[in-house]
Amino acid sequence: MISFKHVSKHYPNGTTAVDDLSLELPEGDITVLVGSSGCGKTTTLRMVNRMVEPSSGTVSVGGRDILEADAAELRRGIGYVIQQAGLFPHRTILDNIATVPLLLGWGRRKARARAAELLELVGLPAGSGKRYPHQLSGGQQQRVGVARALAADPPVLLMDEPFGAVDPVVRTQLQNELLRLQSELRKTVVFVTHDIDEAVRLGDRIAIFRTGGHLVQCAPPAELLASPADDFVAGFLGAERGLKLLSLSTLAGLPQEPADDKGRWRLVTSGRGEPLGWRDTEGPDGDEAPLLPVRPLRDTDSLLSALDESLASPAGLVARVDADGVLTGVTGRDRIHEHAGRRHAEAGRTNASQAPDPDASVTA
Numbered sequence: 001m002i003s004f005k006h007v008s009k010h011y012p013n014g015t016t017a018v019d020d021l022s023l024e025l026p027e028g029d030i031t032v033l034v035g036s037s038g039c040g041k042t043t044t045l046r047m048v049n050r051m052v053e054p055s056s057g058t059v060s061v062g063g064r065d066i067l068e069a070d071a072a073e074l075r076r077g078i079g080y081v082i083q084q085a086g087l088f089p090h091r092t093i094l095d096n097i098a099t100v101p102l103l104l105g106w107g108r109r110k111a112r113a114r115a116a117e118l119l120e121l122v123g124l125p126a127g128s129g130k131r132y133p134h135q136l137s138g139g140q141q142q143r144v145g146v147a148r149a150l151a152a153d154p155p156v157l158l159m160d161e162p163f164g165a166v167d168p169v170v171r172t173q174l175q176n177e178l179l180r181l182q183s184e185l186r187k188t189v190v191f192v193t194h195d196i197d198e199a200v201r202l203g204d205r206i207a208i209f210r211t212g213g214h215l216v217q218c219a220p221p222a223e224l225l226a227s228p229a230d231d232f233v234a235g236f237l238g239a240e241r242g243l244k245l246l247s248l249s250t251l252a253g254l255p256q257e258p259a260d261d262k263g264r265w266r267l268v269t270s271g272r273g274e275p276l277g278w279r280d281t282e283g284p285d286g287d288e289a290p291l292l293p294v295r296p297l298r299d300t301d302s303l304l305s306a307l308d309e310s311l312a313s314p315a316g317l318v319a320r321v322d323a324d325g326v327l328t329g330v331t332g333r334d335r336i337h338e339h340a341g342r343r344h345a346e347a348g349r350t351n352a353s354q355a356p357d358p359d360a361s362v363t364a
């Protein structure tokens with residue numbers, strides 16, 4: 001666990017980058033730091049591995065005050081990933097990944113073997129190990145950056161806008177990869193981003209900072225979206241807070257009915273019971289009619305995707321499948337809208353409950 005106790009950082013020019021920060025980052029969780037530019041996110045992150053030393057207060061990692069640890073030893077237990085990967089241009093990918101194991105004196109053969117293992121872990125082809133950074137795409141370089149940070153299997157991973165410089169499609173892939181890796185590795189991750197959607201997707205908890213280095217709120221994404229502490233947080237989360245909340249709610253528990261074959265739209269399934277598409281039984285082509293697409297959803301899929309599919313489905317029905325992709329039933333548009341509406345209203349209600357106190361104007 002990483003802990004900040006009354007930590008401040010003042011620079012000699014008078015800037016207060018971090019102001020009296022108290023925050024606990026649970027072991028094995030991804031904590032995302034967000035906030036406007038210059039609010040102290042990077043400074044906070046760098047205080048964990050002592051690249052920046054606090055002016056006052058205590059930062060501890062695994063219960064130990066970092067100022068009492070040897071800085072080099074401390075950093076061996078902390079992987080660090082930055083934007084644009086920061087790879088050594090004249091070293092091969094394999095040697096880049098092997099950097100820390102080599103520094104730790106593992107010997108070339110063992111360090112290379114570990115690097116090859118990590119190349120596979122982050123989803124890069126084995127052949128790319130012999131290439132140089134400029135021969136890889138930005139997204140691939142970023143994967144190498146993650147592999148390099150993980151090479152010595154550190155319990156803590158610091159990630160400073162690691163996916164900030166890649167296009168949205170690659171960014172989503174990298175986010176998925178990180179979540180997959182994290183489900184296996186369970187590192188304690190501190191992740192800085194400007195992108196609130198990225199924070200909502202990745203964070204077990206999100207810490208929102210305001211200019212001047214003030215922490216305003218730290219909570220799991222669903223709690224933050226449903227109950228922002230103040231107008232600043234609500235504004236930062238954006239007008240589509242309700243939809244973001246739906247992206248975090250799943251279909252689990254939402255009732256379904258058997259797919260009926262009497263109505264106009266028939267859900268055609270494969271021999272194994274996998275939904276293939278919708279057929280219009282009242283169209284001129286009858287049983288020959290081409291199938292219209294269906295996007296079957298699992299219980300783990302989001303309410304937002306169900307809302308989307310309910311609008312796209314010609315039958316107004318969402319096909320539900322089990323983990324093997326086999327049809328379990330359907331849920332109607334009305335039921336999904338009603339359920340989504342209730343979740344959405346939870347975010348709205350919080351807004352209303354935070355309307356200014358009418359008595360407050362008396363003293364104004």
Ligand SMILES: Nc1ncnc2c1ncn2[C@@H]1O[C@H](COP(=O)(O)OP(=O)(O)OP(=O)(O)O)[C@@H](O)[C@H]1O
Pocket residue numbers: 011012013015016017035036037038039040041042043044194
């Ligand atoms: N070495 C330094 N000397 C003086 N001021 C600094 C120094 N490093 C950072 N600052 C200032 O401290 C404040 C916090 O900087 P920091 O980089 O932590 O913010 P940030 O939230 O990560 O910003 P961004 O999102 O723009 O990267 C800023 O006002 C910055 O200008």
